Amino acid sequence: MAKYIVKRLLIALIVLFGITVIDFGIMSLAGNPMEIIGAGPKVNQAALAQKSANLGLNDPVPVQYVRWLIQTLHGNLGTSYKSYQPVSSMILSHLGPTLILMTSALVLAAIIAVSAGIFSALHQHSKADYLIVTLAFLGQSIPQFFLGLVLIFIFAVKLKILPSSGMRLLGSDGSGVQFRYLILPCIVLAVEMAGRDIRYIRSSMLEILNKDYLRTAKSKGIGRRLVIYRHALRNALIPIITAIGMEIPALFGGSIVVEQVFSWPGLGLMTMNAVLQRDYPVIMGVCLMTAVVVLLTNLVTDILYALADPTVRLE
Amino acid sequence: MTTITKKKSVEKEMDEESYLHTVWRRFCYHKPGLISLWIVLALVIIAVFAPLIAPYDPNAINPEFAASPSLQHLLGTDTIGRDMFSRLLYGLRVSLFVGALATLLSTALGTVLGLIAGYFGGIADMIIMRITDMVMSFPYILLILVASVIFSPGMWNIILILGFVDWPGVARLVRGSVMEIRDADYVQAARIEGMPGHYILFSEILPNTMAPILVFATSVMAISILDEAALSFLGMGVQPPQASLGNLLNGAESISVLTGMPWLWVSPGVLIIILVICTNFIGDALRDAVDPSTTR
Numbered sequence: 001m002a003k004y005i006v007k008r009l010l011i012a013l014i015v016l017f018g019i020t021v022i023d024f025g026i027m028s029l030a031g032n033p034m035e036i037i038g039a040g041p042k043v044n045q046a047a048l049a050q051k052s053a054n055l056g057l058n059d060p061v062p063v064q065y066v067r068w069l070i071q072t073l074h075g076n077l078g079t080s081y082k083s084y085q086p087v088s089s090m091i092l093s094h095l096g097p098t099l100i101l102m103t104s105a106l107v108l109a110a111i112i113a114v115s116a117g118i119f120s121a122l123h124q125h126s127k128a129d130y131l132i133v134t135l136a137f138l139g140q141s142i143p144q145f146f147l148g149l150v151l152i153f154i155f156a157v158k159l160k161i162l163p164s165s166g167m168r169l170l171g172s173d174g175s176g177v178q179f180r181y182l183i184l185p186c187i188v189l190a191v192e193m194a195g196r197d198i199r200y201i202r203s204s205m206l207e208i209l210n211k212d213y214l215r216t217a218k219s220k221g222i223g224r225r226l227v228i229y230r231h232a233l234r235n236a237l238i239p240i241i242t243a244i245g246m247e248i249p250a251l252f253g254g255s256i257v258v259e260q261v262f263s264w265p266g267l268g269l270m271t272m273n274a275v276l277q278r279d280y281p282v283i284m285g286v287c288l289m290t291a292v293v294v295l296l297t298n299l300v301t302d303i304l305y306a307l308a309d310p311t312v313r314l315e
Numbered sequence: 316m317t318t319i320t321k322k323k324s325v326e327k328e329m330d331e332e333s334y335l336h337t338v339w340r341r342f343c344y345h346k347p348g349l350i351s352l353w354i355v356l357a358l359v360i361i362a363v364f365a366p367l368i369a370p371y372d373p374n375a376i377n378p379e380f381a382a383s384p385s386l387q388h389l390l391g392t393d394t395i396g397r398d399m400f401s402r403l404l405y406g407l408r409v410s411l412f413v414g415a416l417a418t419l420l421s422t423a424l425g426t427v428l429g430l431i432a433g434y435f436g437g438i439a440d441m442i443i444m445r446i447t448d449m450v451m452s453f454p455y456i457l458l459i460l461v462a463s464v465i466f467s468p469g470m471w472n473i474i475l476i477l478g479f480v481d482w483p484g485v486a487r488l489v490r491g492s493v494m495e496i497r498d499a500d501y502v503q504a505a506r507i508e509g510m511p512g513h514y515i516l517f518s519e520i521l522p523n524t525m526a527p528i529l530v531f532a533t534s535v536m537a538i539s540i541l542d543e544a545a546l547s548f549l550g551m552g553v554q555p556p557q558a559s560l561g562n563l564l565n566g567a568e569s570i571s572v573l574t575g576m577p578w579l580w581v582s583p584g585v586l587i588i589i590l591v592i593c594t595n596f597i598g599d600a601l602r603d604a605v606d607p608s609t610t611r
Binding site: 011014015018019022023026027029137138140141142143144145146149150152153157249252253254256257260261271272275276278283286287290291294295298 | 545548
């Protein structure tokens with residue numbers, strides 16, 4: 001097991017290195033960011049050139065990359081071109097709201113998907129099954145931003161019961177987030193995930209229900225309830241873990257769109273602004289962080305997978 | 316000799332014919348899939364003939380702006396007086412075009428890389444699979460966003476970007492089935508006969524992986540349409556005045572449009588949903604139809 005984890009970690013490191021190279025490569029293709037940041041009639045071109053030189057933007061791209069890499073390995077992600085704040089503190093200050101949003105959406109989606117998916121599989125070809133599958137299809141097919149707009153229109157504009165955007169902290173010490181502000185963005189983020197996972201969990205559950213060992217269990221006459229709880233659900237754990245693990249990259253992507261629609265002050269909104277302003281150190285920092293999180297979740301998923309399924313052999 | 320080969324080819328033709336026939340019969344059994352197919356076909360025809368159907372030039376500005384739907388303007392006009400129905404038709408055209416081309420590009424790319432990785436294995440497989448890991452463990456929208464702002468947003472760039480980001484799923488799929496087929500008897504036979512590698516790859520292996528590729532492509536198509544819409548909504552996709560279903564929705568970010576002019580954002584949104592849901596249903600029906608374990 002330990003050997004397997006070490007091997008996977010090494011591969012993850014190689015992949016991570018590759019991701020940073022690709023990122024840096026893409027951004028270097030765009031040319032000197034100072035030309036965009038400093039575009040305007042009143043900008044002193046000499047000062048701009050001086051600034052580019054100070055930031056080392058005139059060096060060859062590989063040199064810039066190695067400098068970035070060394071700096072990053074020392075735990076320094078650089079400073080923003082725009083706000084002059086350290087990137088790491090910018091990420092940290094925006095991470096909280098995004099984590100709250102992502103976690104609540106993931107939990108909501110998991111609850112919906114697991115219960116609806118299993119229910120649907122146990123009642124295959126019933127009216128409820130068709131309804132659930134159709135709703136899952138619909139959830140998967142609605143663009144998140146459109147669902148966000150519709151919900152804002154209904155709950156904030158027409159019914160006036162929920163706020164349309166922003167985030168308020170609870171209490172003066174800012175210890176929690178007001179639940180009202182979380183509801184709509186959380187639903188929007190959860191719907192697509194739930195739709196996808198319902199179908200995945202349903203079909204895996206159907207597969208399990210047709211397996212020989214379930215027929216054996218049934219023919220032992222231990223009763224439908226025991227068959228499902230003791231045999232089917234336990235085996236369904238594996239697809240459930242896989243489904244939820246696979247959602248992490250989608251969550252990061254989804255949060256960018258959702259935060260934009262609801263002006264949720266998290267990483268997504270910050271990233272979007274950095275992208276618009278070509279604030280490269282910030283973009284690099286966010287890409288690095290998300291890549292690390294995604295790779296770690298992949299690793300954890302694989303380990304959980306191995307723990308849940310004794311037949312998975314690790315080499 | 317010639318008669319035998321002739322007979323063989325006729326037999327082969329009949330087999331292929333009947334296989335397609337079976338697939339179609341099974342496809343028809345999936346009612347939502349069949350209905351979706353007709354809807355998508357209708358939408359494609361509408362999109363192709365948009366210039367003939369559209370009552371107005373999509374970029375022409377009419378005197379009445381922000382007008383609600385009427386007989387003159389079926390879906391009303393937008394805030395600067397452009398006919399919404401005409402813009403919707405052109406938006407559909409652009410969105411379908413982007414979706415189809417991006418899907419074609421990523422599927423082709425993924426298929427070729429998957430074939431190489433699966434057939435040759437070794438170093439080629441290692442490298443291709445690590446690149447696949449890299450692209451896959453990237454938050455997808457982030458990569459697209461960064462790329463689209465850097466290569467200046469626009470329709471062609473969106474197609475290229477989506478195409479170059481969507482391929483890893485296809486590559487994994489193809490690699491998996493190639494590795495399964497690689498050691499099958501008929502491939503071994505071709506190898507023993509001394510057939511060249513590219514013949515085995517493209518004439519023996521590829522046709523047998525077509526069905527899952529096709530099914531997968533439908534889901535890529537659905538995702539591409541959604542991604543184009545999201546990007547255009549964020550202002551990073553198809554640029555105005557050119558209309559796409561996503562950037563038609565962009566205006567709804569302003570509160571006056573959202574509350575006072577629902578005709579401007581409901582129709583493009585609903586059209587995207589119809590398009591994506593139909594594509595997903597077609598994929599589902601196709602999956603059932605080509606699945607050899609189905610007993611219909």
